Amino acid sequence: MPLLPLRGGAATSPRRPRVHADIAVALAIGVVCLAAFAATYDFESVPEGIAQGMGAEAFPRLVLLIILGLCGLIAWQARARPPERGEPVPAMVILTGLVLVGFMIANEFLGMLPASFVFMIGLGRLWGERRLLPLVTSAGATVFVIWAVFVRGFGILFPAGLLGALWS
């Protein structure tokens, strides 16, 4: 298991990869493209009279074949290069990603504006700001400006969340 430092930087992993990272990336894109290619067989068929020339599936298939060819080219170019160990994704990036998903979940319960307020304080703390008062002030001011411009100004209705539904 690679060690992931919390604040950026690389970690050390005891295992050495067997292939160059580009080959793995080409393979991953290739698998996605093959799945998409298979999905083109599920497109609805169109009667001969309506279909003029290229069918709906022809162009996506052409593009997918080009991508697969290019992936093959990347893998072929990387085959001679020595495998190199890429840096693992820093823990802070993963934690930040989780906070973003947390925002989406909080949005369902609290509504978008309260969730934004909580999110700004939470991410600010996670990113190293220890002073709570400036964080709360800046989050409050940002949410107020958003409310004034978008809700009052443009008349956009944001999701109220379960809490908002209960409130009203």
Place this chain on the structure above:
Amino acid sequence: MDGFLGGMAILGDPYIVALIVAGTVLGVVVGALPGISGSTTTALLLPLTVTMDPVAAISFLGAIYCASNYGGSIAAILINSPGDPSASATAFDGYPLAAKGEAGRALGMSTVASTIGGIFSVVVLIIAAPLLARVAYNFGPPEYFALALFGLSMIAAVGTDAPIKNLISGALGVLIATVGLDLTTGVERFSFGVYALSDGVGFIPVLTGLFAISELLTQASQLNVVRERLAIVAARLPSRGDFRKCAKSIVLSSGLGTFIGILPALGATTAALVCYNETKRWSKHKEEFGHGAIEGVAGPEAANNAAVGGAMVPTLALGIPGSTTTAIILAGMIIQGVRPGPHLFNEQPTLLYAVFASMLAANLLYLVMGLGAAKLFARVTLIPNAYLWPAVFVLAVIGTYGPNQSMVDVWTMLIFGVVGYLFRRHGFSPAPLIMGLVLGKLVEETLKQSLIIFDQNWLLFFSRPIVDVLFAIIVLSFIAPRAGRLLRRQRHTA
């Protein structure tokens, strides 16, 4: 002439003028923030334009585009961290100059050179775009197909140094453009039963995700990076001696920057780097470069702002984006129901001249703002990441949710944010994906129309001279660099 006067008349409309001023201030301020490039700024603010009419929206976006390129130089000079990638060449000499206590001189030269380059390119845009449009007026679907293919082939030159990865990124963009209803047959493609995907993947969630969210994740991995900040000073109008020293580099870079900007897909960053090297090559004081040469600030700054107007030439005249930011502006125009191209010059000349007027005004505005308030704008570089990026994320969410009031769009933005982050980690640039997404529909539609015209005989593409020329350029652009390398290797071994 009526169109020209109509376009210029927008400068008498207080609402449009207020939008141009707001766009210029936002462009300079956000452009000065390290990590938030002109493309990110335009992508973040694009949702705001959905509620505007087309002239107002395009004026606002044009002003942001011009000003953000200039704003990037403030951070490059003061903290050696370009606010916009196009200002990276400015940092080579701007930061050493500032370190010597001459930040005001560097900021002043950057402001003036940017304005000269910017205005020169807008004048070229005003002259060249209608001429190019006149040439393209008789283009049919086969010519447009070849042109779009040419734009996509230039993708190999955008972003990172890996042309094949750029092409994959561009092709993925074309593939994403196929999601939703096929207009010819009415068949749904790749929507997997999700109703919101029937109209295709929206531009705004993809753009915001690829630029703003992926940058946020990248910033999360760089929290340990400490930037040295120099004292913030006011910009100083360049002296007569500095002007005399830099005149040649400003003229050269304005011309070359505009030309590079006109080439599809090559934007301000390429222009600035090429012109930095050219300025150094033609300078009488080569030894000063890298140690604080004032010409090293003037050249790239004139070039990157000249590329802005240049990049708008193919965007407006042909509908082929000249750079990543113009691809976003093109997306903004499509959202507004405006498809740029030669017909626009006859159908909506006022809209086009409004773009020219707003860009001219923005260039003059940031000259005044830069010389008068650079010290104030520079203060934004002091905003800590822990305050800036959470606010950017919330703005991105609000901007993405707003136009369709759909949470599917917000989830799409998050997914593309992760995709953009993984792309960057593995040497793929998100810029070609945007190009592919914007050009994808055009490529497919024109290919299908051409094949109907040619009765499904694709060999008839070669019966059109313009198509032949464009295909030849595409083939040459792939073969020439490899042939050159092969020749050099042979000469080396001989």
